[in-house]
Amino acid sequence: MTDDANTFEEGDQPRGRASREWEVFVRADIDGPLTHVGSVTAEERDGAREQAGALFEDPVAIWLCPDEAVFRYTDDAHTPGESA
Amino acid sequence: MIPVSTLLGDDADAATVGSRQRGATVVWHVTGATNLECSYRRIGAGPGPADGELTTAEGQDLIDDLAAYGVDVLRLAGGEPLLRDDLDDLIDYATDAGLETVLETNGTLLTEDRAAALESAGLTEVAVAVDGLDERHDEIWGQEGAFDDALDGIAAVQAADVPVTVRFTITDENAGDMEEVVDLLALEGVARFEFAHLEYDEEDVMDFEVDHEAQRRAVRRVCDLTLDAHERGHEVETLLTGNYADAGYVYQYAREELGEDRAAAVRDALEAIGGDAAGEAIADIDYQGNVHLTPDWQRYSLGNVRDRPFSAIWEDESNPVLRKLRDREEHVPDRCPNCDYYSMCRGGSRHRALAATGDLWARDPQCYLTDEEIGLDDPSVSAD
Ligand code: SF4
Numbered sequence: 001m002t003d004d005a006n007t008f009e010e011g012d013q014p015r016g017r018a019s020r021e022w023e024v025f026v027r028a029d030i031d032g033p034l035t036h037v038g039s040v041t042a043e044e045r046d047g048a049r050e051q052a053g054a055l056f057e058d059p060v061a062i063w064l065c066p067d068e069a070v071f072r073y074t075d076d077a078h079t080p081g082e083s084a
Numbered sequence: 085m086i087p088v089s090t091l092l093g094d095d096a097d098a099a100t101v102g103s104r105q106r107g108a109t110v111v112w113h114v115t116g117a118t119n120l121e122c123s124y125r126r127i128g129a130g131p132g133p134a135d136g137e138l139t140t141a142e143g144q145d146l147i148d149d150l151a152a153y154g155v156d157v158l159r160l161a162g163g164e165p166l167l168r169d170d171l172d173d174l175i176d177y178a179t180d181a182g183l184e185t186v187l188e189t190n191g192t193l194l195t196e197d198r199a200a201a202l203e204s205a206g207l208t209e210v211a212v213a214v215d216g217l218d219e220r221h222d223e224i225w226g227q228e229g230a231f232d233d234a235l236d237g238i239a240a241v242q243a244a245d246v247p248v249t250v251r252f253t254i255t256d257e258n259a260g261d262m263e264e265v266v267d268l269l270a271l272e273g274v275a276r277f278e279f280a281h282l283e284y285d286e287e288d289v290m291d292f293e294v295d296h297e298a299q300r301r302a303v304r305r306v307c308d309l310t311l312d313a314h315e316r317g318h319e320v321e322t323l324l325t326g327n328y329a330d331a332g333y334v335y336q337y338a339r340e341e342l343g344e345d346r347a348a349a350v351r352d353a354l355e356a357i358g359g360d361a362a363g364e365a366i367a368d369i370d371y372q373g374n375v376h377l378t379p380d381w382q383r384y385s386l387g388n389v390r391d392r393p394f395s396a397i398w399e400d401e402s403n404p405v406l407r408k409l410r411d412r413e414e415h416v417p418d419r420c421p422n423c424d425y426y427s428m429c430r431g432g433s434r435h436r437a438l439a440a441t442g443d444l445w446a447r448d449p450q451c452y453l454t455d456e457e458i459g460l461d462d463p464s465v466s467a468d
Pocket of ligand 1: 328329332419420421423424425426429430431432433448451452453458
């Protein structure tokens with residue numbers, strides 16, 4: 001992310017459909033990295049936690065972040081619609 | 085997909101069946117806009133375009149990525165995909181990129197002009213939902229006249245020479261309409277019928293779940309009506325989708341009705357098809373670009389094509405769910421690896437197990453085959 005030649009596209013399109021979307025991060029082992037493993041759809045935090053807990057068994061940590069709180073900056077070479 | 089008519093026909097060898105199977109498939113819900121409210125499928129978002137739909141340029145980049153990655157078939161779904169203004173351009177673009185394109189629609193917006201435009205764009209096939217005879221279909225789709233409009237749509241597609249598949253989603257309420265729907269539409273020239281078991285994602289849709297006995301009866305009806313139609317000279321093609329326990333059932337049916345030799349060929353063919361492909365040869369992308377493991381598994385997304393290409397998301401086995409699905413024999417409930425039909429089913433639907441029990445690796449609640457049928461001797465294994 002320090003390469004000045006790169007330009008970054010800010011992605012701000014909504015991702016929740018019927019209800020809110022929650023980005024999910026898990027740490028499988030205490031000495032391992034926290035990894036983004038996708039997102040779950042749930043109205044409330046508890047529902048999101050329940051779903052993430054069912055999908056990812058026994059991680060040492062699960063982090064949930066409401067999708068709208070994430071600011072995404074992606075190198076525009078990898079942003080769809082930018083090459084056209 | 086279980087090609088019932090091919091399996092029960094005279095040429096049910098694995099090579100023939102294999103040659104008629106479609107390759108890697110991605111379903112893309114091109115819009116959340118709907119013109120009808122289907123009572124069992126809730127992917128739509130309402131009458132107008134939904135927030136955050138992929139743009140034309142984003143869709144074209146998605147198509148380029150799918151084609152380069154080796155996807156064979158792009159199924160364009162909704163909402164109601166015909167409500168998307170640039171649909172013809174997307175089909176044209178996908179055709180140029182070498183993808184087969186299948187349109188999944190309720191059929192009510194298909195006019196002859198619309199069908200002709202889709203044909204010139206290169207559309208390979210149209211799949212129209214018909215979920216019962218007129219009143220039942222209208223009730224499921226929430227609009228009087230929806231059945232007649234779907235039939236008019238089918239006629240328009242046939243006039244444009246685009247192959248049509250009728251997709252009948254089996255619920256408790258409509259299973260009794262199957263034969264009449266096939267008879268009626270076969271007379272109208274429809275040659276291909278897909279019978280889909282209902283998947284569910286939301287709790288209220290579970291009410292539509294058929295019980296095990298009803299499910300067996302429905303699958304038997306599909307087998308019976310296939311043989312019956314063929315005996316009467318209607319060369320209809322029938323398919324079952326949505327529940328690979330049906331593979332074991334169809335094999336048993338072949339043993340009963342066609343004898344051991346033909347049944348052995350059916351078994352080989354079913355094993356060549358290979359059972360549930362969630363996380364492997366079928367994927368789903370919603371209208372906002374979220375990538376899902378199957379079209380019905382909407383509450384979990386592996387990632388979004390606005391962040392990185394579909395191919396990168398699908399290749400990333402650092403995702404534990406994706407990795408385990410691809411190595412599922414290690415994780416499915418004990419009943420499955422011990423089942424005689426494991427290699428033609430592979431443990432059924434993991435999403436259904438998750439939705440019904442909260443456990444991704446529990447028994448698929450729609451596996452209706454008994455311990456005896458699957459060759460299980462040890463009853464303690466069945467509890468899993
Ligand atoms: S026991 Fe498992 S593998 Fe066998 S048919 Fe049922 S779901 Fe499929």
